[in-house]
Amino acid sequence: MIWKVVLLLIISWVTVGAWVFPPPTPVIDNPEVFRIIYFHFPMAITTVVAYGLGMFYSIKYLSERNMKYDLREVASARLGTIFCVLAAVSGSIFAKNTWGSYWNWDPRETSIFMLLLVYGAYFALRSAVSDPDQRANLSAVYSIFGFVAAIFFIFIMPRIMPGLHPGAPKPTGGSEGSIITFNLETASVLIPSCLAYIGVFIWMKNLTVDITELGKGNKGV
Template identity: 55%
Template sequence: MWWKLLLFFWIAAFSAVGLVTPIAGSLTELSMIAQWSAEKAIPVKFRTAGEPVSAEDGGWVIRGTDKHGHDADFHFSAIPENAGTRDGYLATARYDTTAHRVEVVEVLGEYPGFSFPFIPGLEERAKIIFFHVPMAWMTVVAFLVSMWFGIQYLRKKDLEDDFRSVASAGLGLLFCVLATTTGSLWAKFNWGSFWNWDPRQTSIFVLLLVYGAYFALRSAVEIEEKKATLSAVYNIIAAATVPFFIFIMPRIMPGLHPGSADDNSAGPVVSSGGMDAIMRFVLYSMLGGFLVLYGWLMRIQGRLHRIKLKRAELAP
């Protein structure tokens, strides 16, 4: 019982951390954005390194340091509350390239203890990584587990192995649908359309087709033993051919996903080892949570299965 509560709090806590942690950029991103758009304001955090000084053209200027230790003048239109005593700010701002100073648009709060990096092009939408990526991973894990028990069934002809294979395929289908839905909703806001035939979108679409075909095949065979054998064989064939997409897709389609082979703008999110440490920690914690959740769902299905067998008086 205790571990279920722990799991619940674990996932809830890391979801909260993932969603609530502010996104805050540095001077690097500010100047990068300024090259593309003079108007766009992004969230930044900085520590104050001096007293507010009134500016010649009105407003107030405070000397500040960003998280990388770079200095700049931060210009406020009105003097912020408790200006002398605060040690830092989280604020939306833009870089004024003519005055060579940062224009603070709106103060959001104190300097946050930890934050996620600002990634141009992703911004707040980067936070989907904590939910979408674990779902996509679980789809693949469930598929591999399903294939593993399929092989076990072919070796030992034990219908319990077949049951585990189906249970895992069912969960895989669930995670696959969730990953596809969250992904395409996100794609609408980030890439402009729900579906773009990006390599990973295509791969998950094919996995969805494989799961669909797997269950269609199962419902078309009546004898349990034959059903188990045929679906295990199909599972293995699919698992042997799906990886070809890894080689074929990049030739046909440019990747949109961060971390695609031809992607060099992904920056600090997922490029190997370059991901922000806090983000990586939250992501891996969520992955762990989802893995345990998957195990729990497998256990529940196992119990349900035994109850059904008992009612039909077929328990071994």
């Protein structure tokens, strides 16, 4: 119970802090736009955490063959997809206001597109297999495959391909550092925001799992 109160406090702090402190960059024409980073970046982090947890449960399922891991895997994947869409939408709005168009095929935009494709395929696979054990097995295998392919796109490609996000090598050579100024105020909102949304994800995942398990229990009676 206590951690729900803590979560409430952190979320309130993030929501207030995101609007009260000076915007995280002083250099661009319209620095106010950069406040979206407090929500865009945590969404992306939570997506990776959710899908990563999904892959962890897939491995657990394959080694122990227990349906309760399949349940957790699909809950993580569903919520991960919600966060992935939120990251894409907030990123699109951000991109329109800083780079001029909603979608630029920057390597990170490619990676989020790739993630949505992989998990779209994952849900298509789940709906195409009728036997529950077979479905759990095949989707666990595919989710490991897909997440590893996605890791390639999330952590490797944006660092070697020229792109618009911070951290990408610039065509002129060398890696330009972050364009966000990381002073204490920015960090004191951004880091709690990441933690808070990961907390929200775990809470939602536990609720989804509980509801599904309760539903199954009732059916059995």
